[in-house]
Amino acid sequence: MSGSHISLDPWFDSYADRSSGLSASEVRSLFAVASRPEVVSLAGGMPYVRAIPDTLMKQTLNRVIDERGPEALQYGSGQGHPELREQIVDIMALEGIRARPDDIVVTTGSQHGLDLIARLFVNPGDVVIAEAPSYVGAMGVFRSYEADVRHVEMDEDGIIPERLTEAISAARAEGKPIKMIYLIPNFHNPAGVTLSGARRMEIIDIAQSEGILIVEDNPYGLLWFDHAPPPAMRAASDEGIIYLGSFSKTFGPGLRVGWVVAPHGIREKLVLANEAAVLSPSSFSQLVVTEYFQHSDWVAQIDTFRGVYQERRDAMVAALAHELPGVHHTMPTGGFYLWLTLPAGLDSKEMLPRAVTELVAYTPGTAFYADDRGTENLRLAFCYPTPEDIKEGVSRLAKVIREEVELIETFEPSRDTSPIDTHVESPPPNLS
């Protein structure tokens, strides 16, 4: 081993190049903080799984054992259980998607679907285009395959087509391969906005004319509040779009069951990659999901989830209007999150320890960028705490923000620059 650097890990020099991208995410360290009961956590995106009745779970599990116990305990197929894939076809039809069971690969949560896609396509240095901001877990995947992530600005209607075209041209001018455009069109995590129907078509046209894959990540699509979002992008085209679906928000993330819909050639390779990684996704989890969706009134259950999350969004929006009337945030019409822009001069990452001291947690905007943007933003999750806790949490957060603003107003003359001025080159029209 070389003595060129000091490390307590004797295997430091043995790691692969891709391992240098592995670092503890800000969300991860927050999970530890947020688990203290006295902290109101507006940080984690944990669904409200208590909405699923215990009796229903017991019926489902007993049926799995009665009807196919040995199958549940055994190895399965690398593509996923055929019955589950048929049900997934029906579920996706609710969002306008026409697919066949053979187009689907079941994965260990949609996170592993994304991991397998990146593994299949990304050579070190390849460009992946993502929204600005984008999902922290996707940033982790892309980093671990050494992708060059380029963020494209969004506004209240989602990613801006002109900016996408510019980003593609810029990467092409550098001679860099662009492997995919990764998008969360519905109730964006973390931005809380939804890509408009017209823009979905524009984005598909751009991607198809440029020959670039779209990866459409849609964990929240069925969790709309006032009205359904536009049809999925995969509903408009079955070529050049890889679709990621998940049972984490319509059933429970603890089962780790998601899926990928992909064009035929890609789907074949995904099955092989899935087999190389895990042999087969869990038969047990898949059969629990299968029995649940076959025998429960899952559409009514999703209605229940919608009601729970809408009430919590309302509580958060009302609390923000009351406590921080001048502060901008997005207005989610579904999903789990809203995106807040701090008053000028505040830094969401620097402010976090003070927020935790005041017993409230959030996720700093920096977690959602592969570059150093996001200091002026934070993500608030309304999915898990009760409306009362949300009200209390926003009140605590507002106190921290007000004190930070006062501090800046007192000392501003001595500050050279604000983080916003130095870090954000081109603030998006509405989201900054």
Add this chain to the structure above:
Amino acid sequence: MSGSHISLDPWFDSYADRSSGLSASEVRSLFAVASRPEVVSLAGGMPYVRAIPDTLMKQTLNRVIDERGPEALQYGSGQGHPELREQIVDIMALEGIRARPDDIVVTTGSQHGLDLIARLFVNPGDVVIAEAPSYVGAMGVFRSYEADVRHVEMDEDGIIPERLTEAISAARAEGKPIKMIYLIPNFHNPAGVTLSGARRMEIIDIAQSEGILIVEDNPYGLLWFDHAPPPAMRAASDEGIIYLGSFSKTFGPGLRVGWVVAPHGIREKLVLANEAAVLSPSSFSQLVVTEYFQHSDWVAQIDTFRGVYQERRDAMVAALAHELPGVHHTMPTGGFYLWLTLPAGLDSKEMLPRAVTELVAYTPGTAFYADDRGTENLRLAFCYPTPEDIKEGVSRLAKVIREEVELIETFEPSRDTSPIDTHVESPPPNLS
């Protein structure tokens, strides 16, 4: 897209370099064949999960819901559930291993543990040393990270230390980094042999003096028949050894729960890699395993498994002695497999379609090599079929082999070379 080659997949030119290593394994296509009910499959390594009583499964599942339903449905920690990791410490103590819960990372089956280890360490072209033959699923993982796999000969006592030293020297002479030595010391898959206690120490000494990691894969260690195997290699040293464990053979593979024990610095990186790949392993599966091992007489259950598999090994060995008295095979003292050497001139891969026509399936030896060896061998699995089916399957296989030998004896003068002569440069002392 370039027009330099013809492909039906329009995304053919977009795949990452590592994807070229993805190909359908021979075991995979065999699973399809073996699922036909009229075929006796001696191919797949499916454990006999029917040995676990339905009533016990129902009690376990109802307890999970009663006592921690919401936890089972929720996201968990990237390292795995703390209670399960405590139980894993107790289970490993049966094989002489002393570890702390914090040394352990729970993974989506031990397959995913191996995938994460390769991801962490293997740059394209790095050398991984494996036994000759080695586990087909490990070959798939190493191929998918573009490793240069070097097989080292075994005999009835496992990998041969002198050959290991030679392989290390050869790779060093080429200036190639050697990232790990991947071993299955107990009841080897596919070879059916066990690494002797003395050799375990020799191998550890070699690896430590050369500064090379050992990856000890031990899914079968508790499934011994006549006497326990020597203590695990991890029992002798807690530095420089990564240990892989699995619940697939002591409970059920359908749950996809395995684990990795690793030195501290590696363990930290494994947790991050696990989070990047799947966020967290399934809480549901982990709590089912936890409740099962806390409240069932799992030691007695393992005794039951031992009895089942020993009876099946005995049936296979007796049938082989009766049907194919001159044919060499290894004598497993535990686990699922034995390794058979065909009479000279026969090719296990070429012979497979004729075997399937005779309604018996096996795995050709070629599946267990990263190079082109293995044509003269085949793996027979005695874990899944009943003793009666094993007897019938071996009888059908013997018929095919006898007919092949007759064919060769009739036409041999017209054959230029036999596959054995052309492909096997250095047959191992006892295994070929």
